[in-house]
Amino acid sequence: MPEIDDLLKLDPFGMTQAEKDAWYFAELKALTQYHYDHCAPYQRLLDRVFPTSKRATRLADLPFVPANLFKSVELKSFTNNEQTTALTSSGTSGKASSKIFLDKRAALLQSRVLKQIFSSVIARDNETMFVVDTAAVQGADGPISASHAAVRGFMPFAKATVFLKNPEEKLDPAPLIEYIEKKTGKPFFIFGFTSVVWTDLIQKLVHDSFKVPGNDGILIHGGGWKRMQDRSVSRTQFNATAKDVLGVRAVHNYYGMVEQTGSVFLCCENGYFHSSIFSDVIIRNAVLNEAVIGEQGLIQVMSLLPKSYPGHSILTEDLGSLQGVDNCLCGRKGRYFSVHGRAPQTEIRGCSDAR
Amino acid sequence: MRADVPAGVEIVCGTLPLAPQLRPVYDSTVIDFLADLSEEISDDRELNAFSDIKAFGFWCRRGNLKRLAANQSNSYRAMGRGVVFHVTPSNVALNFAFSLAFGLLAGNGNVVRLPSRNFMQSQILIDMISAQMARPKHEDVARNICLIRYARSDTISKWFSAQAQARMIWGGDATVESFKSFETMPRCVDVAFPNRYSIAVIRAEAIEGLDAKEMDALARKLFLDAYLMDQQGCSSPQALVWLGTGHESARSRFWAALQAIVQARYDHNISTASAKLLSLTETAVASSLDFITIYDDFRLVRLAVDHPSVDLRKLQNRFGVFAEFVIDDLTDLAPLIHEKFQTVSVYGFDKVDVVDLVQSHGLMGVDRVVPIGRAFDIGPIWDGFNVVSVLSRIIGD
Numbered sequence: 001m002p003e004i005d006d007l008l009k010l011d012p013f014g015m016t017q018a019e020k021d022a023w024y025f026a027e028l029k030a031l032t033q034y035h036y037d038h039c040a041p042y043q044r045l046l047d048r049v050f051p052t053s054k055r056a057t058r059l060a061d062l063p064f065v066p067a068n069l070f071k072s073v074e075l076k077s078f079t080n081n082e083q084t085t086a087l088t089s090s091g092t093s094g095k096a097s098s099k100i101f102l103d104k105r106a107a108l109l110q111s112r113v114l115k116q117i118f119s120s121v122i123a124r125d126n127e128t129m130f131v132v133d134t135a136a137v138q139g140a141d142g143p144i145s146a147s148h149a150a151v152r153g154f155m156p157f158a159k160a161t162v163f164l165k166n167p168e169e170k171l172d173p174a175p176l177i178e179y180i181e182k183k184t185g186k187p188f189f190i191f192g193f194t195s196v197v198w199t200d201l202i203q204k205l206v207h208d209s210f211k212v213p214g215n216d217g218i219l220i221h222g223g224g225w226k227r228m229q230d231r232s233v234s235r236t237q238f239n240a241t242a243k244d245v246l247g248v249r250a251v252h253n254y255y256g257m258v259e260q261t262g263s264v265f266l267c268c269e270n271g272y273f274h275s276s277i278f279s280d281v282i283i284r285n286a287v288l289n290e291a292v293i294g295e296q297g298l299i300q301v302m303s304l305l306p307k308s309y310p311g312h313s314i315l316t317e318d319l320g321s322l323q324g325v326d327n328c329l330c331g332r333k334g335r336y337f338s339v340h341g342r343a344p345q346t347e348i349r350g351c352s353d354a355r
Numbered sequence: 356m357r358a359d360v361p362a363g364v365e366i367v368c369g370t371l372p373l374a375p376q377l378r379p380v381y382d383s384t385v386i387d388f389l390a391d392l393s394e395e396i397s398d399d400r401e402l403n404a405f406s407d408i409k410a411f412g413f414w415c416r417r418g419n420l421k422r423l424a425a426n427q428s429n430s431y432r433a434m435g436r437g438v439v440f441h442v443t444p445s446n447v448a449l450n451f452a453f454s455l456a457f458g459l460l461a462g463n464g465n466v467v468r469l470p471s472r473n474f475m476q477s478q479i480l481i482d483m484i485s486a487q488m489a490r491p492k493h494e495d496v497a498r499n500i501c502l503i504r505y506a507r508s509d510t511i512s513k514w515f516s517a518q519a520q521a522r523m524i525w526g527g528d529a530t531v532e533s534f535k536s537f538e539t540m541p542r543c544v545d546v547a548f549p550n551r552y553s554i555a556v557i558r559a560e561a562i563e564g565l566d567a568k569e570m571d572a573l574a575r576k577l578f579l580d581a582y583l584m585d586q587q588g589c590s591s592p593q594a595l596v597w598l599g600t601g602h603e604s605a606r607s608r609f610w611a612a613l614q615a616i617v618q619a620r621y622d623h624n625i626s627t628a629s630a631k632l633l634s635l636t637e638t639a640v641a642s643s644l645d646f647i648t649i650y651d652d653f654r655l656v657r658l659a660v661d662h663p664s665v666d667l668r669k670l671q672n673r674f675g676v677f678a679e680f681v682i683d684d685l686t687d688l689a690p691l692i693h694e695k696f697q698t699v700s701v702y703g704f705d706k707v708d709v710v711d712l713v714q715s716h717g718l719m720g721v722d723r724v725v726p727i728g729r730a731f732d733i734g735p736i737w738d739g740f741n742v743v744s745v746l747s748r749i750i751g752d
Binding site for chain 2: 041044045047048049050051065066068069072073284285286287288289296297298315317319343344345346
């Protein structure tokens with residue numbers, strides 16, 4: 001079985017599914033056993049809900065934890081005296097947020113894996129990263145937000161980080177425009193959460209009828225389409241508007257979540273999300289069976305990284321469909337999929353609600 | 356009632372302030388009103404698609420109301436208490452109509468807060484009730500009805516609570532707790548419906564001889580009890596208890612029959628699967644009881660419980676998840692029954708056995724014992740009360 005350090009030397013999208021299957025399942029199974037041994041609630045969960053998973057012979061047989069369980073239960077796979085940082089999700093729609101626990105090694109690893117995954121689309125030696133957020137995202141003590149974790153993950157890609165929003169949350173694009181007008185020829189990129197980039201940067205510039213001059217920059221955004229879906233913004237529309245208004249050369253989206261920071265799913269130029277050698281994906285239908293190619297279902301994401309909490313196999317509330325294996329026109333190998341947004345909430349029935 | 360009706364109250368039918376005309380229990384004018392409504396419902400073939408409206412219409416037919424009136428004790432004379440304020444659950448379409456009928460039959464004036472969610476069935480029935488209220492022959496009964504709607508507001512809830520002689524508080528623990536914190540008159544009577552836990556018990560030997568058709572009929576009844584409200588009604592069975600060991604193959608046949616019905620008739624979509632798994636995993640992490648999850652098809656999930664205890668009530672799930680275990684003797688149930696227990700639905704033995712068990716053990720739980728398939732049959736006797744009796748007052752023999 002390869003060590004993560006060995007994997008970091010490989011092309012993250014260069015392995016066929018068959019080559020990957022040869023070791024990935026065993027690795028994830030071992031990780032499942034590790035968490036079973038180190039996290040009591042997870043052990044109860046497996047014994048009670050996935051009693052046959054110990055005899056698993058393929059990836060789809062391994063247990064998966066619903067993403068929202070991290071909101072109601074504290075899941076961690078270490079003893080309390082180890083030093084960790086708590087990471088919380090942005091908690092869309094004002095609901096409870098997920099809380100996960102990272103040790104130092106994990107944070108470092110996430111960053112290295114992220115760098116490897118993005119190495120095919122952005123330069124390793126960027127001059128500047130422009131973040132569509134306030135510097136406050138860096139926070140101080142206490143739990144770290146998902147936004148901060150993401151920004152921190154991308155920091156090693158650039159020599160400098162510039163925040164495009166002032167402490168009052170107001171957009172100030174001046175540093176970006178000045179940088180572009182200097183025409184240094186040195187690579188840079190803009191990073192932000194999809195909905196924030198759209199509302200606070202793109203829509204703002206559209207409203208002010210301002211276009212950033214054409215440049216060699218790249219826009220990277222992630223963090224979910226739920227809010228975009230609510231505003232009925234399509235990917236095509238997003239990308240076209242972003243290129244038009246920001247003048248950037250390319251737009252890259254990724255799919256990821258706070259529970260699996262680092263091992264994100266990169267969106268290729270054909271609009272499909274790709275699993276890397278660090279991650280994998282299974283789509284599950286309405287009875288939680290593995291869906292066939294093209295069939296819509298819930299997206300299950302897997303990652304080799306989570307060690308301090310059992311977040312290595314998660315069933316999200318996002319809808320997606322598998323689009324193929326090894327044969328995307330972009331040339332990346334492995335499974336690739338589409339994301340269709342958040343699954344609708346079930347209607348509450350029954351007598352216990354009159355408010 | 357006072358005239359200063361707070362802003363934000365929408366009167367759907369009737370008038371505020373209500374000037375009730377108190378009547379004896381099961382008064383003929385009220386029976387006439389409900390029986391006319393019943394006839395309208397049974398004559399309207401377009402309503403066949405709404406089984407819940409049909410069920411309400413069937414319940415309030417003249418014959419049934421007369422039977423209920425006759426069952427009411429004749430040894431004393433009783434009449435209404437005043438104004439009943441009904442708080443109905445937002446997620447059950449026609450619960451309001453039963454609540455109103457109980458209040459009317461007890462002889463009261465009724466202010467009914469309708470569900471916030473606007474179900475098609477609710478609207479149809481509201482229109483039919485309005486139409487009856489508009490008929491001159493029902494003028495007197497109409498004065499005892501006011502249906503209202505308002506967005507959640509403590510101010511409005513307090514205003515009605517302060518003036519009610521009785522309150523019907525549906526909607527579970529949170530609602531009951533909130534309404535109990537509002538001031539009421541010293542003699543105000545509350546009938547409160549908090550969260551409950553319900554089970555089904557089948558005598559294993561009794562299904563041994565069932566042919567495919569009979570097994571299907573039994574499974575269909577459990578399907579309605581459990582899946583009709585996504586297993587979230589207070590009387591929906593959460594556990595299936597087998598009385599008597601053995602008969603494994605008959606039990607498997609039963610589950611297979613239920614699974615076939617669920618596959619054919621239940622809309623188990625992606626959102627259902629997601630919510631169901633979350634509830635199941637939360638239960639698994641928190642439970643003090645050991646169990647193993649078993650399913651061929653996630654639409655029908657069984658939790659094989661090892662050593663059931665009084666914590667059984669915490670294995671509360673949604674969308675078709677059944678705790679399952681075997682008992683040798685009905686008395687084995689006694690230590691499991693918590694005061695939260697409401698309905699025990701039975702098959703294959705006399706329901707009186709359960710009533711006897713509860714009485715002989717002096718148990719605080721179990722307020723209803725019915726045959727499987729009748730979990731949702733509501734009547735004036737519900738949740739351990741004779742609601743019509745509680746909402747009325749005895750004036751003399």
